[in-house]
Amino acid sequence: MEGSFGSDFGGVPGAGGGKLDPGLIMEQVKVQIALANAQELLQRMMNKCFRKCIGKPGSSLDNSEQKCIAMCMDRYMDAWNTVSGAYNSRLQRERANM
Structure with missing residues (x-):
């Protein structure tokens, strides 16, 4: 195979002969994990609220369905924030005790 190993990573900063920055890699991983968590949260919230609020799917939402979804999503986010805050405090x- 021609070329160097680093040439496979042309778009990665520090690749292609230089050393990879572990701090930069960790930050990129953290961003990717946060993005995946946000996508999962949104998907779960949408699934739960859709099942709760939409009786007969159609081409549009009526006023009561729109209100139900808005309230459901607000409650879901409030619950998520409460649990997330308690979890972070515990961590x-x-x-601190270690």
């Missing part, structure tokens, strides 16, 4: 307490 911080446990890290």
Whole structure:
């Protein structure tokens, strides 16, 4: 095979002969994980609220379906934020005790 290993990663900063920056890689991984988590949250929320609020799917939502979805999504996000905040607080307490 011709070319160097680094040539396969032409778009990656630091690839192609230079050293990869572990800090940069970790930040990119964190961004990708956050994006995947946000997509999963949105998908779960949409599935749950759709099942709860849409009786007969059609070409448009009536006023009550729109209100139901808006309220459902608001409640879901409030619950997510509450659980997420409690989880983060617990992690911080446990890290402080280590």
